[in-house]
Amino acid sequence: MNQLLKVVFLGLILFSSSVCAEIVDVWQFNNEQDEARAAELVKMLRCPQCQNQNLLESNSIVAKEMREDIYRLVDDGKSNDEIIQIMTGRFGDFVLYKPQFNEKTVFLWLAPFVLLISVFIMIIYIRRHKQQSSLTPDQQQLAQRLLEQQEHRNK
Amino acid sequence: MTKIKKTKISQRGWLFVPLLLSLAFIGLLFYGLNSDKKQNEIIKPFPSFKAENIFLSSQSITKSVFDNNINIVNVWASWCGVCQKEHSFLLSLMEDNQINIIGLNYRDKKESAIKWIEQKGNPYKAIIFDPQGKLAIELGVIGTPETYLVDKLGFVCFRYSGELDEARWNKYFLPKIEILKVNGSCN
Numbered sequence: 106m107n108q109l110l111k112v113v114f115l116g117l118i119l120f121s122s123s124v125c126a127e128i129v130d131v132w133q134f135n136n137e138q139d140e141a142r143a144a145e146l147v148k149m150l151r152c153p154q155c156q157n158q159n160l161l162e163s164n165s166i167v168a169k170e171m172r173e174d175i176y177r178l179v180d181d182g183k184s185n186d187e188i189i190q191i192m193t194g195r196f197g198d199f200v201l202y203k204p205q206f207n208e209k210t211v212f213l214w215l216a217p218f219v220l221l222i223s224v225f226i227m228i229i230y231i232r233r234h235k236q237q238s239s240l241t242p243d244q245q246q247l248a249q250r251l252l253e254q255q256e257h258r259n260k
Numbered sequence: 261m262t263k264i265k266k267t268k269i270s271q272r273g274w275l276f277v278p279l280l281l282s283l284a285f286i287g288l289l290f291y292g293l294n295s296d297k298k299q300n301e302i303i304k305p306f307p308s309f310k311a312e313n314i315f316l317s318s319q320s321i322t323k324s325v326f327d328n329n330i331n332i333v334n335v336w337a338s339w340c341g342v343c344q345k346e347h348s349f350l351l352s353l354m355e356d357n358q359i360n361i362i363g364l365n366y367r368d369k370k371e372s373a374i375k376w377i378e379q380k381g382n383p384y385k386a387i388i389f390d391p392q393g394k395l396a397i398e399l400g401v402i403g404t405p406e407t408y409l410v411d412k413l414g415f416v417c418f419r420y421s422g423e424l425d426e427a428r429w430n431k432y433f434l435p436k437i438e439i440l441k442v443n444g445s446c447n
Contacts, residue, residue: 153400153402154402154403166393167401167402167403170393170397171397174397194302194304194400195397195398195399195400196402197302212288216285219281220278220281220282220285223277223278223281226278227274227275227277227278230274230275231275
């Protein structure tokens, strides 16, 4: 029974990743490339009214209007960059799922790498210092003797 | 001897730097997550428009309505509950007579909009009728109510999403209006 449940859950988990929203709006694109481009754009941009949905997944009025606006802009032959620029101009950087790299976001982008590097430096530092003993030769002899005494007593 | 010990300890202190950096970064992310996203200071030209003025159907309204004034554009609709709460504040703002209050009636029925204004009073110098939300989407309206500060050259200086009241007005709008009075334009 347990085994069966495991298989069922595994199946559900695997299946869930393949579920994917598709464009449902009625819109006649000029060609397939345009349609693909529009589909890509509405997946890339975040609905400004929702916490975490892209334009494609959201049913809010704003998202619907933005979708239609994007289709129109694609029809007009605007490039992806131009369309993204128009949308961020209106709604701010919030609509970008992937923030642009600029002076405002430089810390956000680089901080993880800086942290990772600092951790590596720390690890190297610790390993190097572990190898070197911090005792003077006299102290080391004393420690050795104490250890030997301990062993004798245990015997 | 003691000297050596001291440097050892201060060197060990460095080991905490990555931890402290990580904590600082996490703190910063939390701060960003909880900060007030309701305001936004992207300065951009107000989109050009030609729309119906709700109470003067014979006259259309264009961007020239902003000329030579400090303006706010208040996005509202008769179906919007929060707009009702905000309305009395807008009326008191109108009585101050410091700025031009322009309404942007968003995705509404004209009769309902007129009825609402007749019942509750009119704080607006003019009301842009936008039943399809065309101008609103170009402006970047996310929901109602929303209020934009527009200078005399037609530049959007500031936007606030949500209900306006005296405290928020004093906090967000007044300082910017004082600057506009001196500089003329925010661009």
